[in-house]
Structure formats: structure tokens, C-alpha cells
Amino acid sequence: DAGITQSPRHKVTETGTPVTLRCHQTENHRYMYWYRQDPGHGLRLIHYSYGVKDTDKGEVSDGYSVSRSKTEDFLLTLESATSSQTSVYFCAISRDRTPGELFFGEGSRLTVL
Amino acid sequence: QKEVEQNSGPLSVPEGAIASLNCTYSDRGSQSFFWYRQYSGKSPELIMSIYSNGDKEDGRFTAQLNKASQYVSLLIRDSQPSDSATYLCAVKSGGDDMRFGAGTRLTVKP
Numbered sequence: 001d002a003g004i005t006q007s008p009r010h011k012v013t014e015t016g017t018p019v020t021l022r023c024h025q026t027e028n029h030r031y032m033y034w035y036r037q038d039p040g041h042g043l044r045l046i047h048y049s050y051g052v053k054d055t056d057k058g059e060v061s062d063g064y065s066v067s068r069s070k071t072e073d074f075l076l077t078l079e080s081a082t083s084s085q086t087s088v089y090f091c092a093i094s095r096d097r098t099p100g101e102l103f104f105g106e107g108s109r110l111t112v113l
Numbered sequence: 114q115k116e117v118e119q120n121s122g123p124l125s126v127p128e129g130a131i132a133s134l135n136c137t138y139s140d141r142g143s144q145s146f147f148w149y150r151q152y153s154g155k156s157p158e159l160i161m162s163i164y165s166n167g168d169k170e171d172g173r174f175t176a177q178l179n180k181a182s183q184y185v186s187l188l189i190r191d192s193q194p195s196d197s198a199t200y201l202c203a204v205k206s207g208g209d210d211m212r213f214g215a216g217t218r219l220t221v222k223p
Contacts (some may be wrong), residue, residue, distance in 0.1 A: 042117075042201060042215040043157070053182075059212075090156055100205040101146045104156040 003027050004105040006091050007077045019078040021108050023091030031094045032060075032074040034058075034066065036087040043090065049074055072082065081112045115140040117204050119214035128223050132189040136202030136214055139183070145205040146178055146185045150198045151216065157201055161187060192221045 001027035013019055023032060033048040035058075045058030047066040055066050064086060067075045078085055088109050092102040116139040126132045134148075145164050149157035163169045163176040163185065185204075189196055195223040203212040 040121075040215055043203075043213040045211065098162075100147065100203075100211060101162055102149075102203075102211075103157050103159065104148075107156050110161075 004091060004093060006089075006102065006105040008108060009106060010109050012113065013081055014113050015082055016080050017066045019081050019110065021076045021089055021091075021110070023074045023076070023105060025034075025074075025093050027093070028071050029093040030071075030096055031099065032068065033092040033094075034064075034074065034076045035090045035092060035104075036060065037090060037107075038087050046076065046089075051095075081110075083112050086110060086112045115143075115204075115206065115210070117202055117212045117214040118202075119202050119217045121215060122218040123220050124217055124218045125222060126192050128192060128194060128221055129174040130192050130221075131190045132219055132221070133195065134187040134189075134200050134202075134217050134219065135184060136186065136204075137184045138202075138204045139211075140204065140206050140212075141180075141183065143180075143183075143204045144207060146176070147203040147205070148174075148176060148185075148187045149203060149213075151201060152198045163194050172189050190218075192219075194221050194223050199222050 033096045034046040035043045044060045049068045057091045091105040148161040151157040161176040163178045169176045173190045177186045199216040199218045201216045203213040
């Protein structure tokens with residue numbers, strides 16, 4: 001158990017509203033990631049972080065922003081949600097000594113109506 | 114564009130058989146390769162990592178890597194119904210770029 005919790009686990013919102021998903025880890029790992037998973041596309045990287053206030057864009061970052069003000073928390077924000085952002089969002093961490101081996105949170109299912 | 118390709122399946126095997134899952138990738142600079150298992154409605158979990166050409170065995174699982182041919186495979190021996198899941202191949206290039214395939218759904222029939 002990598003001590004990762006995501007909140008909320010389920011959310012239904014309307015187009016145009018802001019949404020923030022939270023990822024919390026208890027083990028002080030430097031690297032944290034946000035992925036989305038959609039049928040036929042697998043997991044796609046949205047943003048990642050390699051330390052407090054150090055973040056970078058992934059493959060599908062348009063429409064998303066992130067913040068990391070504390071080691072343990074990595075927030076994903078949809079400033080104005082669209083129906084195309086309906087997805088399952090996974091947070092992940094990797095341990096410094098084994099970069100690339102990801103450990104995932106339980107996922108957050110977001111529906112944008 | 115860095116691509117990771119997997120057959121979507123479903124792949125169906127009888128209990129006790131060997132299940133063979135394949136993955137190809139396009140980026141010749143890829144350095145690290147991973148297999149994740151994902152049960153329906155759950156998050157992916159890492160089951161194997163492989164970094165050099167050849168075979169790596171862990172219990173009933175064997176990962177095989179061939180960098181020259183740009184493919185990585187996962188063999189599951191003595192398949193069990195509990196192995197029924199979607200298997201995701203992931204490929205990491207230098208830096209922080211990791212790409213996932215869309216996954217192969219495996220069904221093991223009792």
C-alpha cells in the first residue's frame with residue numbers, strides 16, 4: 001500500500017463549472033502524476049510533479065492545471081469543465097529509487113454533463 | 114509520436130494454460146518497460162518491470178524484452194480465473210515520459 005488517497009472518488013458536475021481533484025500521499029515521495037483513463041486510449045499523462053512547486057505538462061494537459069504546495073498533496077484543477085473531460089482520473093506516485101514504477105490511487109470518476 | 118500498441122482482446126484461455134500478451138512500441142530510445150494488471154473498476158497495479166533484453170521471471174509471470182524488434186511480452190503460466198483482468202503495457206523513455214498501451218483484456222475460463 002503506497003498510502004495514496006484521492007478525493008472525491010465520484011463527482012458529477014455541469015459544463016463550465018470548476019472542479020478540483022485532490023491526491024494525498026503519506027510517504028513523502030517526490031514524483032506525483034495525474035493520468036486520465038478513457039476506453040480505447042489507455043492511461044494518458046496530464047501533468048506531473050517532481051517536487052513542491054515543480055510541475056510539468058504531460059501528453060494531454062490542455063484544459064487542466066495543477067498545484068503542489070506541499071509534498072503530500074497534488075491538486076488537479078479543471079478551470080471550466082467540458083464533456084470531453086468526463087473520465088476516470090488516477091493519481092500515481094513513483095519511488096525515487098525505482099522511477100517509472102508507478103503506484104496508483106483508487107481513481108476519481110468525473111462526469112461532466 | 115511515441116506509440117505503445119497492444120491487441121485489445123479479449124484474449125480467452127482455459128484455466129491452467131499459458132496466456133501470452135504482447136506489446137510493441139515505436140520509440141527506439143525507450144529504456145524501461147512495465148506490465149500493469151487492472152481489474153474491472155479498480156486501479157492499475159504493477160506486476161512486472163524489465164529493463165534489459167531477455168526474460169525476467171517472477172512466480173507464474175515472465176516478461177520478455179526484445180529491443181531490436183521493439184516488443185515486450187508477458188507470459189502467465191498456469192493461468193487462473195483470478196488472472197482475468199486487463200493488462201497494460203507501459204514504456205518509459207529517458208526523462209519522465211511514460212506511455213501506456215490501451216490494454217489487453219484477458220479472460221481465464223474455468
